[in-house]
Amino acid sequence: MPPVAVRLPVEEWSARSRAHAERADALTAGHRARRATGERHAVEDFLYEYYSTRPALLRRWHPGAGAVLEPGSGPTPHATWRWYATGDDGAVRLDVAAFLADRGDTVRFVQRLLAATAARPAFTGCFGLHEWAMVYRQDEHRHALPLRLGQAGTDAVVDGHQVRCTHFDAYRFFTPAAVALNRVRPTRATQVDLEQPGCLHASMDVHKWATKLGPAVPGELALDCFALAADVRLLDMQASPYDLTPYRLAPVAIETTEGKAEYVRRQRELADRAGELRVRLLGVCETLLTTAPDGGGAGSARRTVRG
Template structure:
């Protein structure tokens, strides 16, 4: 058993090394990556924890952790079930990133805007904005917020989240690691790798020019770009569905375990 655990831990570290080691090197050298750092900064799960393999409940974690995290487990399950119960909406075209710089004097990244400030604003103003994800919407500029046809709030995520949203898909990683080690590292890593792929597409569809990093733009201001982005949304929704289901099942196991102990 100990040999099997050691082998799985080593395989887990090897699997994540191509993502984690470049980040640690950049961090040591004081170099920022405007796309990939997001997976280690906005999502505040340390590289050390990410690369540590845990089997999941009940082999990993404790009864005390289960008791402490029970409200989070319950809320996570509610959100994930609600999200899974909706059809995937593929008509937002990644305009959330554009709305974050609408009318702004400064941008969120030290990277040029492909169309310049005026061209970026024109794209925002000529499209229907329908962002359903609060943690994207909350970064809209003041001038862009009234342009959104939806009003997602901090406390009503379950009323808005839908599986076509790239940020809802990336957040599967957050939901998994917040419950770690009660949720095992294999599922955390699966969600991380999906979030990595989604993040790259999210930034390729943004108003920024990341071609210098090898990320060619998805020109969502064009018909071809819209079709390309929607195809990615459908593909990510298909990849996310079984991960969301596994997370729901993990939450239900944890909640049932708590019920058995009380």
């Protein structure tokens, strides 16, 4: 049975939209300032480069699938956005049928992946060695930063540990010498079968999946996912072999007992946050997929914007 639509008065959705834009601006302020001067931050800019995150789109608030924006005295901005429809009463909502026609396969994949990940126990014994495997026995590195222990010291850390990375998008950046050291062989085809909730990259990817679900995700949830991704990226790089002294960031020295303990503690905290967001994103998928295609989520819509 399709979920009941939630009607939002103009006062509510306008206030939420303003608060969302202010929060998004605060979260992206550093990146936008650096972009204006041509600077680059090896830790923070990853979210914008790897995930192709655009600050202008991040600050655009969406009510989410199943919400209806009641009209006010002025125009509703969403009425001109892609996949939105306007009803005969002037109310605006996401046209779920149109969105699924374009993104249905993506929605179903995201649902399968998130559900499978959430159903598995968290593994916390990887100690972030994926970043070390990306520079193992190789002189050229992804970041223009020195290695904290030097190349020989970095290689020794990898040689002294078991590497067990289940995340394909991390594993595919392993150096040729490191590939054979990994205890599993993740591929794109086995992604749904292998991803587990303790993985830092799986936690960071909640931002990716929120972005893939686009306007179906309420703005507040989208920013929660982005904020988590930023915190995950911080630990990911602090536990990496790189020397982050230029950014005044202390290392999480995973080659030590104390560093391992700190890594696991923070890894579990981030995994807990990711788990909560995963549940909320699964709710978005369910709302989309339980809305009857012929009912459209557009109701009595008279106009759907397609671009």
